[in-house]
Amino acid sequence: MRIILHAGFHKTGTSSLQAILARHRAALLPHARLVLHDEMADVLKRATRFAVGGDPFDLAGFNAAFVALCERLAAEGHQTLILSCEGLSGRTPGKKGINDYSAALPLAQAMSACVKAVFGAKAEQHFLYTTRDAESWLYSAWRHNLAGYRVTEDFDSFRSTCAKAADFPAMIANLTTALPRATLTSVALEEIQAEPAGPAEAVLRLLDLPVGLRASIRDIGVRNAGRSADLSAELLALNRSTLPDAEVKARKAALLRHP
Numbered sequence: 001m002r003i004i005l006h007a008g009f010h011k012t013g014t015s016s017l018q019a020i021l022a023r024h025r026a027a028l029l030p031h032a033r034l035v036l037h038d039e040m041a042d043v044l045k046r047a048t049r050f051a052v053g054g055d056p057f058d059l060a061g062f063n064a065a066f067v068a069l070c071e072r073l074a075a076e077g078h079q080t081l082i083l084s085c086e087g088l089s090g091r092t093p094g095k096k097g098i099n100d101y102s103a104a105l106p107l108a109q110a111m112s113a114c115v116k117a118v119f120g121a122k123a124e125q126h127f128l129y130t131t132r133d134a135e136s137w138l139y140s141a142w143r144h145n146l147a148g149y150r151v152t153e154d155f156d157s158f159r160s161t162c163a164k165a166a167d168f169p170a171m172i173a174n175l176t177t178a179l180p181r182a183t184l185t186s187v188a189l190e191e192i193q194a195e196p197a198g199p200a201e202a203v204l205r206l207l208d209l210p211v212g213l214r215a216s217i218r219d220i221g222v223r224n225a226g227r228s229a230d231l232s233a234e235l236l237a238l239n240r241s242t243l244p245d246a247e248v249k250a251r252k253a254a255l256l257r258h259p
Contacts, residue, residue, distance in 0.1 A: 001123040002080045003115050004032075004206055008089030008104055009168070011140040012130040013189045013199030016220070018084050020200035024217050031209055033078040035069075037085045043069055044087040051090030051103035063110045070118035082203060089129075093165035094145040100164040101171055105178050112181050125182035127175065130202050132189045134166035141165075143227050146235040147256060150248060154236065195219075231255060 006017075018036050025034050037044060043065045050058040073081055088111065090103035108127060115125050132140070142158040145151045153161065172186045187202040195201040198219025227235070234255055238248050 001119050002126065003119065003123060004080070004082045004126045004128060004203065005088065005108075005111055005115075006082065006084035006128040006130070006203060007108060007111070008086045008129050009101065009131060009137075009171075010086045010089070010092040011137055011144060012086070012132045013193060013202075014084070014086045014130060017130070017199035017202065020198060020217065020220055021082070021084065021203060023220065024213075027213055027216070028082075028209075031213075032080040032082050032207055033073065033076065035073065035081060035083045037087065040069060040083070040085055040087075044085060047087055047089075047103070047107055048091050050107065051098060052096045054103070059106055059110060062107065063114060066111055066114045067118060070114055074118055080207070082207075084203065092141055092145065093162045094141055094151065094158060095149055099162050104171065105174055108175055109178055112179050116181060121181075125179075126206060127179060127182050127184045128202060128206065129168075129172060129175065129184070129186045130189060130199065131168035131172070131186055134163075134168070135159075136190075137166050137168075138162060143232045146232055146239065147227065147252060150239045150245065152236070152240050227256075 006014075008014075021028065021034055022036060028034055043062065046058060046062040046065050049055075050062050088107060089101055090107060091098050093099055093101065112125055112127075115123055131137075138159050139155060141162070142151075142155050145158075151158075168186070172184070176184045185202075185206070187205075189199060192199060192201040196215075196219065197204055197217045200217060200219070204214065204217060235252055238251055238255075241248065243251070
């Protein structure tokens, strides 16, 4: 039994990676059962809640939800599972007062313990984390947050506040130490984005697929792309305005529809 847990991080090509794999879900099924965010709603809700508050009670809720997910998947009888969602590391830094990925480690430890409890100690656990150049990641995360939240800090302030969130080497080192039962792999977006399969290459490297199937999986273009500098400036101005929240939300929606 093998479980591949692609648990993060946000803004590292994850939307594209998941869209590529989802397109080939049926073809992959004889070799690996793919589980994306649409099947993990309760798990992700509880991961977010823990990331925001850091309450051990919420971590226990995440644990219970993840056990339930594992039990359902175990009943299906597949030998290889791929669970992919950046929300398994918590919430994007810069939202709700979250400035780093401190939730990622306890969430990963909880998942590892759940996998052992449900699938047994002999089940192979492989954690995968996609990363990105720090400056590129910080700029992408800041632009993303401008659209969805009433973020009022400029990029320089965001870079300073959330610098720790972009220290991926330190996080990977801490996660590796904290997950003794698992194999951990990290793959930088810059390393794989030019590959024929694009960001999905990070997962495909971990699978032993037939040559024809492997060759058929191709990149489908950027998903959830960052906004332009001009659009980001307009979004920031709206967030800083004195307009009521509902009006800001409506104006931002209009801008995003017709940038």
